[in-house]
Amino acid sequence: MIGRPGKRILVVEDEEDILELVEYNLSREGYNTEGVTSGEAALKKFKISSPDLIILDLMLPGLDGFEVCKLIRKDPKTEHIPIIMLTAKGEEADIVTGLELGADDYITKPFSPRILLARVKTVLRRKAKEEVSEDSILEIHDVLIHPGRHEVQVGSRKIDLTSTEFKILHLLARRPGWVFTRKQIVDSVHGDDYPVTDRSVDVQVVGLRKKLKGAEDLIETVRGVGYRFKE
Structure with missing residues (x-):
C-alpha cells in the first residue's frame, strides 16, 4: 500500500x-x-x-x-x-x-x-489545487465559461443566460463536486440581504438546465441540501 x-x-x-x-x-x-x-x-x-x-x-x-x-x-x-x-x-x-x-x-x-x-x-x-480565479476561463465537461465576456458554450453552441443564471453556473462550475446550499447560492449571487427564497433558486436552476440542453445533467441536485456541478 x-x-x-x-x-x-x-x-x-x-x-x-x-x-x-x-x-x-x-x-x-x-x-x-x-x-x-x-x-x-x-x-x-x-x-x-x-x-x-x-x-x-x-x-x-x-x-x-x-x-x-x-x-x-x-x-x-x-x-x-x-x-x-x-x-x-x-x-x-x-x-x-x-x-x-x-x-x-x-x-x-x-x-x-x-x-x-x-x-x-x-x-x-x-x-x-489552487482555487480557480473568478476571472479565469473554465472548460469542463464540454462546457466553456468565459467570465470576462459573460459567455457560455456547450460544445460549439453559445448559450444565452441571464445574469443570475450565469452567476449560478459559474459558482458551481468553479468548484465541481462541491455541494452548495440554496442559501450559499443566494448569498454568493445576490448578497446576504437579497429578498429571495429557496424556491427562487430552484426555479433559476430549472431554467438553467433547459438552456444547457445536452449538458443539463452536469448540475446535480443534492436532495434536501442544494446543488453541485458534476465532478
Missing part, C-alpha cells in the same frame, strides 16, 4: 466503534490518524498542530460539531483546513447547517468505508 506521508487526519467521534472503524480504514490507506471523542479535545489538538483534514461528528457531547466547525473557520490559522462531517442519515437540516458553517463535505451514517475513503481523497485533492 502506498502511503501518504504528511497527510494527517483528525477524527472526532464519540462512538468508539465508529472511531475505530474510521481510523482503521484510513490507516490502511497510509494516512496518519489521530482520534478524539469530544469537541473540546479536538480544539486542544488544533492548538498543538493542525491536521490536513478533520472528520467531524456533529452530535458530540459538550461542544458539538457545529460549534467546533464554527470555531475552526473563525481562526485564520485553521480556517483553510478541510472538514468532512459525519451526520445521522436523513438529518438534512444538520447537513445544510454544517455546510453553511463551512464544512467541505458530509457523510451520512451508516456509511461504507469505501465511500469514506473516496470522499477523503476527493476533498484532499480539491484542496491541493
Whole structure:
C-alpha cells in the first residue's frame, strides 16, 4: 500500500466503534490518524498542530460539531483546513447547517468505508489545487465559461443566460463536486440581504438546465441540501 506521508487526519467521534472503524480504514490507506471523542479535545489538538483534514461528528457531547466547525473557520490559522462531517442519515437540516458553517463535505451514517475513503481523497485533492480565479476561463465537461465576456458554450453552441443564471453556473462550475446550499447560492449571487427564497433558486436552476440542453445533467441536485456541478 502506498502511503501518504504528511497527510494527517483528525477524527472526532464519540462512538468508539465508529472511531475505530474510521481510523482503521484510513490507516490502511497510509494516512496518519489521530482520534478524539469530544469537541473540546479536538480544539486542544488544533492548538498543538493542525491536521490536513478533520472528520467531524456533529452530535458530540459538550461542544458539538457545529460549534467546533464554527470555531475552526473563525481562526485564520485553521480556517483553510478541510472538514468532512459525519451526520445521522436523513438529518438534512444538520447537513445544510454544517455546510453553511463551512464544512467541505458530509457523510451520512451508516456509511461504507469505501465511500469514506473516496470522499477523503476527493476533498484532499480539491484542496491541493489552487482555487480557480473568478476571472479565469473554465472548460469542463464540454462546457466553456468565459467570465470576462459573460459567455457560455456547450460544445460549439453559445448559450444565452441571464445574469443570475450565469452567476449560478459559474459558482458551481468553479468548484465541481462541491455541494452548495440554496442559501450559499443566494448569498454568493445576490448578497446576504437579497429578498429571495429557496424556491427562487430552484426555479433559476430549472431554467438553467433547459438552456444547457445536452449538458443539463452536469448540475446535480443534492436532495434536501442544494446543488453541485458534476465532478
